[in-house]
Structures are given as C-alpha cells and as structure tokens.
Amino acid sequence: MHITEQSPFTPILNYSFHSRAFDASQYQDDDYIYFNQPLPNKLQRAVAKRKAEYLAGRVCAAKAMIPLGITHFEVHSGEDRAPIWPAKIRGAITHSKGIAMAMVTDAENVLGIGIDIEHYMADKQELELQSQILREDENEAFAQLGQLHDKPLTLVFSAKESIYKALYGQVQRFFGFDAARLIDCSENSLRFSLTSTLHETLPQGFEITVFYQYAHNMVLTECVHLRQ
Structure with a gap:
C-alpha cells in the first residue's frame, strides 16, 4: 500500500503533527511488516479498508512523536478503542477516505487533544x-453557521468528534453529541x-473552542x- 507524506491541512494548534495519504485499495497484510507496525489480533479478520486506515493512522502517530524524542513506540488501542500513548503524551488520530493525521504533545498543561477529518x-x-x-x-447558532458555510452539519459533526477525543482522557466514558x-461561530472557530x-x-457550562479549516471537500x- 502506498502511504505518502501529504497534508491538505496545516493545523492551527501548534503541536507536533504528521499527515499521510494512503490508497486502501492496494493494501496487503505485509504492509504492517514494511512499516514496522503490529497488526492487532482484533483486526485480523477486519476488511482491508479498516486495516489500511488503522495502519495509516499508526504510521502518522509514530512520525508525529519523533520530534518529541520518542521512536519505535507502538500505539496500541484499548478496549474502548482509544489510542494508548506513552506516559506524559497526549494525542489524537483521525482518518477519512485516504487521508490520515496524528497530533501529539508532551506539554504539561495539556490534558487532551482532539482532531478530526471528515469529507x-x-x-x-x-x-x-x-x-x-x-x-x-x-438551532440559532447553527443557522448562523449555515450562513458562513455550505456544509454546516459536517462541520458540527466533526467538531463534536474532536471534542469527544479531547475530553475522553479525563471523562473515561462515552458521552454523546x-x-x-454550539453557542457561537466565526470564520475559523x-x-x-x-x-x-x-x-x-469539566463542569456544566464549561466552554470549548474548536478550530476548523476546509480543503479539497474536507474539513x-x-x-x-x-x-x-
């Protein structure tokens, strides 16, 4: 499978990130060996597309951690499917239709990061x-957002996915949309x-800002x- 270093986005948050384009149609199980990543037992019987997405995300995670001095660390998934990062590392992984990205930090003031790419x-x-x-x-804030963008629901869906990833490390349980x-919107947040x-x-009323950008029919x- 071809996994090439490519990013249609430059994130706004100033943390280490890495993005790759991949072609899931060319996936083979040997790709895990080539990229020095373990194929999890729970994915052994998964379809090729799922295996390709997982691999691309883990390659991005490994590359994103290199500037932090972390090499050869395998980012496994817990029973809740959340990535298991090294001690003192917070991060997130996302993928959508041939694009994968990971973002990580070791900043002590960061409790969680959330990123999400959606077509x-x-x-x-x-x-x-x-x-x-x-x-x-x-509804009122969403109507305002609809005046700024043609695909407001895609944006809100993606934003709430990012919020979930950023907060899950503290909450440690599922919470819904x-x-x-949504209480306010601007041209990039x-x-x-x-x-x-x-x-x-994270008390009731706690406010969270989500940054966003568009490129190539993605957010x-x-x-x-x-x-x-």
Missing part, C-alpha cells in the same frame, strides 16, 4: 442526520458549552483541553 456529507445526509447531531437549543452545545458535568474538571477540526 463533506451529501446534502441529503446532512438533512437526515441533523436531528441526531444537533440539539434543539443549537448532546453533551456539547466554533464555541461550544457543555450541557452537563462530565468530570470535576479538519481541532481542539485542546488545557489544565486550568
């Missing part, structure tokens, strides 16, 4: 999924408020949970 949803899909992703009390409410207390460091969202 644009079709208009019909945005309409069908709107009630699953949006709360009713987000309704846990964060969205602001959300937590609708309930998720953790002692990248990114956010960070900082120690207060």
Whole structure:
C-alpha cells in the first residue's frame, strides 16, 4: 500500500503533527511488516479498508512523536478503542477516505487533544442526520453557521468528534453529541458549552473552542483541553 507524506491541512494548534495519504485499495497484510507496525489480533479478520486506515493512522502517530524524542513506540488501542500513548503524551488520530493525521504533545498543561477529518456529507445526509447531531437549543447558532458555510452539519459533526477525543482522557466514558452545545461561530472557530458535568474538571457550562479549516471537500477540526 502506498502511504505518502501529504497534508491538505496545516493545523492551527501548534503541536507536533504528521499527515499521510494512503490508497486502501492496494493494501496487503505485509504492509504492517514494511512499516514496522503490529497488526492487532482484533483486526485480523477486519476488511482491508479498516486495516489500511488503522495502519495509516499508526504510521502518522509514530512520525508525529519523533520530534518529541520518542521512536519505535507502538500505539496500541484499548478496549474502548482509544489510542494508548506513552506516559506524559497526549494525542489524537483521525482518518477519512485516504487521508490520515496524528497530533501529539508532551506539554504539561495539556490534558487532551482532539482532531478530526471528515469529507463533506451529501446534502441529503446532512438533512437526515441533523436531528441526531444537533440539539434543539443549537438551532440559532447553527443557522448562523449555515450562513458562513455550505456544509454546516459536517462541520458540527466533526467538531463534536474532536471534542469527544479531547475530553475522553479525563471523562473515561462515552458521552454523546448532546453533551456539547454550539453557542457561537466565526470564520475559523466554533464555541461550544457543555450541557452537563462530565468530570470535576469539566463542569456544566464549561466552554470549548474548536478550530476548523476546509480543503479539497474536507474539513479538519481541532481542539485542546488545557489544565486550568
């Protein structure tokens, strides 16, 4: 499988990142050996596309950690499917239709990082999924966002995925799309408020800023949970 160093995005957050393009149609199991990554037992029977996505994400994670002085570390997944990073490292991995990215940091004030890449949803899909992703009390802010962008639901979906990744390390349990409410938007950021207390460091009303950018019919969202 071809995995080439390529990024349609330059993240706004100033942490170490690495992005790769990959062609899942050319995937073979030997690719894990070539890229010096272990094929997890739980993926042995997975379809080639899933194996390719996992591998590309782990290659990005390994490359992103090199500037932090970490080499040859294998980023496994826990039972909750979250990446298991080295001690004192916070990070996130994302992939979407042939693009993968990882972002990591060892900054002591960072409790979690979230990144997500999504290809644009079709208009019909945005309409069908709107009630699953949006709360009713987000309608006003969402209408404002719709005046700025043609694919507002894709953006909100991606932003809430990034929030989940950034906060999960503290929360350590599943929480849904309704846990964060869109309250404001600008040309490169969205602001959300937590609708309930998720953790002692994440009380109801806690606000989170998610940065975003578009490229090639994709959106990248990114956010960070900082120690207060």
